[in-house]
Amino acid sequence: MKRIPLAYWFLLPAAVSIILFYVLPVILTFVFSFTSMASDTGIYGNHYVYSKNAIRALEKSTLNRDIFKKIIERKYVFDSESLKIISQSKIEKKTQTEIEETLPGTVYSTEKALFEALDKLKNKPRSFRDKKIISRATIRSLNGEEFIEISEMRVAFEKLQIEVGEEDFDLITEVTNTSWHWTTKNYREVFSNPDSWRIFKNTGLYVTLTLGLFNVGCALIIALLTFYMSLGQSKFFRSLWLIPRISPSVLYVLLWRDLMDHSGFISYVMGYFGVAPTNWMGEFPWVTIIVINGFVGASMGMIIFSSAMQAIPKSLLYAASVDGAYMWQQIRRIILPQIRWPILFIASYQTLSLLTSFEYIQLSTDGGPARDTEVWALHAFHTALSNYWGNLRYGFGATLSVVLVVIGIIASITYLKLFKFQVLLQEPPIEN
Amino acid sequence: MKIILKKFSKNFGQVEVIKDMDLEIESGEMVALLGPSGCGKTTTLFAICGIHNITSGQILFGDRVINNVPTQERNVGVVFQNYALYPHLTIYENIAFPLRIRKMEKSEIDQLVQEYSEMVGISNLLSRRPMHLSGGQQQRVALVRALIRKPNVLLMDEPLANLDAALRLRMRSEIRRIQQETGITAILVTHDQVEAMSMSDRIAIMNDGKIQQISTPTEMYSDPKNTFVAGFIGNPPISFYNGVLQKNYFVGTAMKFELSEATLSNGIQEEQKLEIGVRPEYVHPNFGDEVEGKILFIEPQGRETLYDIELDDGQVIRSIQMGSQQYQMGERIQWGMDHKNILVFDENGENIFSKLYGTSPKL
Numbered sequence: 001m002k003r004i005p006l007a008y009w010f011l012l013p014a015a016v017s018i019i020l021f022y023v024l025p026v027i028l029t030f031v032f033s034f035t036s037m038a039s040d041t042g043i044y045g046n047h048y049v050y051s052k053n054a055i056r057a058l059e060k061s062t063l064n065r066d067i068f069k070k071i072i073e074r075k076y077v078f079d080s081e082s083l084k085i086i087s088q089s090k091i092e093k094k095t096q097t098e099i100e101e102t103l104p105g106t107v108y109s110t111e112k113a114l115f116e117a118l119d120k121l122k123n124k125p126r127s128f129r130d131k132k133i134i135s136r137a138t139i140r141s142l143n144g145e146e147f148i149e150i151s152e153m154r155v156a157f158e159k160l161q162i163e164v165g166e167e168d169f170d171l172i173t174e175v176t177n178t179s180w181h182w183t184t185k186n187y188r189e190v191f192s193n194p195d196s197w198r199i200f201k202n203t204g205l206y207v208t209l210t211l212g213l214f215n216v217g218c219a220l221i222i223a224l225l226t227f228y229m230s231l232g233q234s235k236f237f238r239s240l241w242l243i244p245r246i247s248p249s250v251l252y253v254l255l256w257r258d259l260m261d262h263s264g265f266i267s268y269v270m271g272y273f274g275v276a277p278t279n280w281m282g283e284f285p286w287v288t289i290i291v292i293n294g295f296v297g298a299s300m301g302m303i304i305f306s307s308a309m310q311a312i313p314k315s316l317l318y319a320a321s322v323d324g325a326y327m328w329q330q331i332r333r334i335i336l337p338q339i340r341w342p343i344l345f346i347a348s349y350q351t352l353s354l355l356t357s358f359e360y361i362q363l364s365t366d367g368g369p370a371r372d373t374e375v376w377a378l379h380a381f382h383t384a385l386s387n388y389w390g391n392l393r394y395g396f397g398a399t400l401s402v403v404l405v406v407i408g409i410i411a412s413i414t415y416l417k418l419f420k421f422q423v424l425l426q427e428p429p430i431e432n
Numbered sequence: 433m434k435i436i437l438k439k440f441s442k443n444f445g446q447v448e449v450i451k452d453m454d455l456e457i458e459s460g461e462m463v464a465l466l467g468p469s470g471c472g473k474t475t476t477l478f479a480i481c482g483i484h485n486i487t488s489g490q491i492l493f494g495d496r497v498i499n500n501v502p503t504q505e506r507n508v509g510v511v512f513q514n515y516a517l518y519p520h521l522t523i524y525e526n527i528a529f530p531l532r533i534r535k536m537e538k539s540e541i542d543q544l545v546q547e548y549s550e551m552v553g554i555s556n557l558l559s560r561r562p563m564h565l566s567g568g569q570q571q572r573v574a575l576v577r578a579l580i581r582k583p584n585v586l587l588m589d590e591p592l593a594n595l596d597a598a599l600r601l602r603m604r605s606e607i608r609r610i611q612q613e614t615g616i617t618a619i620l621v622t623h624d625q626v627e628a629m630s631m632s633d634r635i636a637i638m639n640d641g642k643i644q645q646i647s648t649p650t651e652m653y654s655d656p657k658n659t660f661v662a663g664f665i666g667n668p669p670i671s672f673y674n675g676v677l678q679k680n681y682f683v684g685t686a687m688k689f690e691l692s693e694a695t696l697s698n699g700i701q702e703e704q705k706l707e708i709g710v711r712p713e714y715v716h717p718n719f720g721d722e723v724e725g726k727i728l729f730i731e732p733q734g735r736e737t738l739y740d741i742e743l744d745d746g747q748v749i750r751s752i753q754m755g756s757q758q759y760q761m762g763e764r765i766q767w768g769m770d771h772k773n774i775l776v777f778d779e780n781g782e783n784i785f786s787k788l789y790g791t792s793p794k795l
């Protein structure tokens with residue numbers, strides 16, 4: 001047997017974690033995107049629910065009409081379960097005993113029939129309230145019922161004295177089965193839903209503006225400014241810009257919320273200019289999410305750009321000044337071309353991270369108002385994991401994520417083409 | 433454009449690199465700056481072109497003090513020690529860079545780049561990038577980039593260090609020709625004294641941030657101001673020998689001879705410590721017999737042969753003689769020195785009115 005080199009064993013933990021935490025989730029997301037999984041289907045499947053939808057479907061089906069009627073009918077049944085509930089109620093003991101002796105096994109199809117039967121008892125219930133208690137204890141209906149196993153459903157049918165042939169039973173189980181199934185409907189929905197387009201445009205705007213104004217733009221400007229500053233000053237400014245990055249995101253956003261509140265700092269300052277106190281975050285949701293994300297994102301670009309600029313041989317800048325280039329020309333003709341690769345790196349890295357991260361938006365505007373600042377990743381999150389209307393659609397959320405992954409890949413390829421990556425990778429000669 | 437440095441000093445933080453340097457370079461003159469590594473040559477050039485602010489003193493171009501004139505406006509061409517070519521630009525764009533900054537016409541740029549690149553034989557490399565050029569090729573690009581915008585002053589930091597012998601010879605005369613044709617004032621930093629002597633009008637020798645001596649190559653050789661200059665100039669190098677003055681004689685433990693009038697008439701005292709410098713061509717069997725010892729080392733150089741002679745007190749004196757090897761290693765010999773051509777230095781290493789008269793050795 002060929003021996004596996006030791007190095008591979010050292011790589012094993014890393015490989016395992018990469019597969020577990022990076023590759024597997026992507027594959028699973030892709031798989032889930034082709035399912036109809038949602039909170040009402042569960043992930044494990046095989047629930048049988050007599051929901052409104054299911055009953056409507058049964059009505060339209062070829063199911064025997066009598067059986068259908070029986071299914072939707074209410075029934076009042078005296079079985080061990082109902083007797084147990086009655087025995088624990090406050091109904092008189094005499095009445096209870098008589099019910100236990102005479103009624104077990106009987107089934108009534110209306111409340112009226114039930115009440116008549118009760119009235120015939122020697123120790124009939126004394127009040128309408130007692131009758132109601134018995135009614136509630138004995139009522140049985142499939143409407144709204146939920147079964148986990150087919151066998152449970154059979155038992156229920158027996159109790160309700162519904163006789164069903166195998167064929168009809170299969171039909172019923174098929175219609176009431178709410179478990180998830182394989183489908184491409186999610187993808188069709190992504191492309192046909194008018195919301196998608198709106199959110200797509202939101203995302204484009206958000207990524208472009210945050211990236212251009214802050215993550216690259218602002219980062220570049222600070223890096224350039226500090227490049228021409230003395231060492232102490234530049235260190236101070238750079239550390240200042242790092243604060244948002246190292247503060248916990250919840251605290252950071254809370255701080256912004258306070259700042260932009262009615263009674264916050266911005267309202268306070270603007271008060272001096274005669275502006276009425278305003279909820280700035282609600283008033284300018286777009287400015288909010290771009291600034292909040294930008295302040296955090298700019299620090300990374302700044303650090304990368306600064307160190308890339310430090311790495312430019314000083315003699316190149318000397319040569320440029322000797323050749324007559326002033327600061328602006330040096331920046332344009334020497335510094336920027338020299339740090340092209342870091343810029344590409346930051347642009348593509350930040351594009352991807354802006355596309356996929358949404359925590360600051362979630363914490364500040366949560367996509368609002370009126371889903372105005374809803375971006376794709378947040379949309380996926382809302383769809384699959386957290387929303388107000390209750391049904392969490394895991395499958396559709398996964399589809400949204402897959403679309404995001406595809407967009408990310410397209411963006412990366414575009415960047416590589418744009419920056420002529422091939423040229424950057426040209427082989428240098430031996431000496432250098 | 434005349435360049436004048438007046439009491440120019442440069443510190444890097446606590447480190448004093450240049451101390452009160454005075455230097456005057458005539459318009460159209462080419463001066464070679466020669467000195468050991470780390471003595472401050474590059475620092476001096478950087479101060480002249482304005483890359484470094486100077487700590488104190490004055491720098492003048494003509495009669496204008498340019499201490500506060502920014503680099504961009506000094507119109508100085510610089511060939512950097514490490515070439516400093518722009519790695520992201522093609523050779524063409526590297527050479528055209530200063531012209532582009534000056535917003536020159538495209539056609540004019542094209543013509544100039546062609547003309548200058550042909551001059552140094554790199555016109556076939558214009559489309560490449562610096563990292564795909566050999567060291568020598570890069571050096572020529574750097575030279576052309578410095579020259580193309582016709583600067584008033586040209587500063588070259590070891591511009592020929594990476595060239596092969598043949599190309600170096602050609603470039604020497606090429607640079608010198610361009611410099612003389614354009615009448616540009618130039619400073620050439622070099623480690624190679626042959627280069628310094630053959631290319632420049634005057635040589636300035638630097639050590640420890642000070643100019644030791646500035647003069648013509650011949651004078652530098654025959655009348656060095658101190659032991660440093662004497663030792664730095666001349667190949668094979670001069671040999672030194674320690675002794676004292678007794679009566680009119682220089683007396684060492686293994687040697688004794690009478691000193692010249694010029695030296696003696698300058699107030700040196702009895703028993704003063706002295707150091708003599710003897711250039712190898714003035715040590716020869718025909719000169720006498722005060723150099724007595726055994727041959728320690730022989731270095732045949734083809735046309736000449738170099739002998740290191742260990743005197744009986746352990747000090748070494750070098751001799752160079754025409755022709756192939758005549759003596760054997762370890763052989764005891766008794767040679768002499770040409771007394772007229774011996775340099776005498778005091779205990780601080782300063783020359784005491786001695787110089788070489790250049791009378792041809794009796795070979």
Ligand SMILES: Nc1ncnc2c1ncn2[C@@H]1O[C@H](COP(=O)(O)OP(=O)(O)OP(=O)(O)O)[C@@H](O)[C@H]1O
Binds near residue numbers: 447
């Ligand atoms: N930026 C700096 N900070 C501190 N010391 C410096 C700096 N630049 C140069 N020096 C010191 O100044 C001295 C002179 O440096 P310089 O580069 O001028 O030497 P050089 O004569 O050009 O040497 P070489 O022949 O090796 O190029 C050196 O001792 C060097 O260490």
Ligand SMILES: [Mg+2]
Binds near residue numbers: 474475513589
């Ligand atoms: Mg140097």
